[in-house]
Amino acid sequence: MLTPDPLESAAREALSPESFAYIAGGSGDEVTLRANTAAWRAYALRPHVLRDVVETDLTTTVVGTPLAAPIGIAPTAMHKLVHQDGELATARAAAAAGALMTVSMFANHSYADVAEAMDGAPFWAQMYLLRDHGLTRELAVRAKEAGARALVVCVDGAAVPRRSRFAGGAFVPPKGLAFPNVREIGLTKAITGLDRAMTFDDLTLFPEWTGLPIVVKGVQRGDDAARCAAAGAAGIVVSNHGxxxxxxxxxxxxxxxxxxxxxxxxxxxxxxxxxxxxxDGVKALALGARAVFAGRPPLWALAAHGEAGATAWLHDFAEDIARVLAFCGCRTPGEATRDLVARAWPPPHG
Ligand SMILES: Cc1cc2nc3c(=O)[nH]c(=O)nc-3n(C[C@H](O)[C@H](O)[C@H](O)COP(=O)(O)O)c2cc1C
Incomplete structure (x- = not known):
């Protein structure tokens, strides 16, 4: 299950070519897309030996929310492209595995319906700031009322992306998909309605509206991350949006x-x-991440093997992190420190 290529190939078989391209693809020549996976392989782990790792414990907290393992599902749009139950299936898989679910603003189910499917298991709600702040506020309040433990404010939408696998630079979703979180304006108006004048000062709007902690997603520089923290962010997701x-x-x-x-x-x-x-996960923990998120792999598992496949992928991923931690002499994620990570030699290919 964990080996990405067979899983991705199985998903390719299960999906329409357009849906597969939407999920798999990136922008431009996809140099960064390839680099994202390759860069983890450009590090190598330097394991400790002769430490008692009999009692391992993967549990952690993210902004105070307890998790069985330091893993989460990144917010990704339109899960109905891959499974008839859409985000409800993904969310049930996350709940079963004790992983954190993040629900996209462009999900095919409302935050409230996802929350109901999770039966109290924790989720975060991802949002963008729209130019219509009043509507964004309503959406944030709905997320809070649904039980989101934090709002993930995605800040990497300063311009309209061009997805190279589509002739017009953008995927056109099949007719009939619902986007209930943005039901007042629909998907297209929501995407074109992002507030591109947003600055650090606007980050405080979300906690003012809801009292919820915010996690700022899409930060790629230390100086920006420090400013987000200074503006009150409880968490930062280092991300280039896949x-x-x-x-x-x-x-x-x-x-x-x-x-x-x-x-x-x-x-x-x-x-x-x-x-x-x-x-990859242990390298991230060793570099100082408190938890790691996956976007495409759970979607591949869901497409190829259904809800049980997504649950199995999450379980396997957590188990693999536990195994690698133990090989490195660590009993807990917190014991993974930066000295475990070195530059790989010889440099990896691809
Ligand atoms: C199909 C797809 C849809 C996505 N939709 C969203 C979204 O609606 N909101 C968001 O903040 N990020 C979105 N992302 C980005 C993911 O949250 C995440 O940053 C990325 O997938 C991580 O990279 P990975 O796929 O290599 O794990 C999307 C990613 C994919 C693959």
């Missing part, structure tokens, strides 16, 4: 350490982008 916004930015593995240092403990730091194995 290389889907623009090509040629740094892979997240390469900037995680800088960002952890710049934030200096003033917010929790998480990371996504190209994380595919327990080794």
């Amino acid at each position: 290389a889907r916004q623009f090509d040629g930015c740094t892979p997240t593995a390469a900037v995680l350490g800088e960002i952890v240092d710049a934030v200096a403990g003033n917010a929790e730091v998480y990371v996504d982008g190209g994380i595919r194995s327990g080794s």
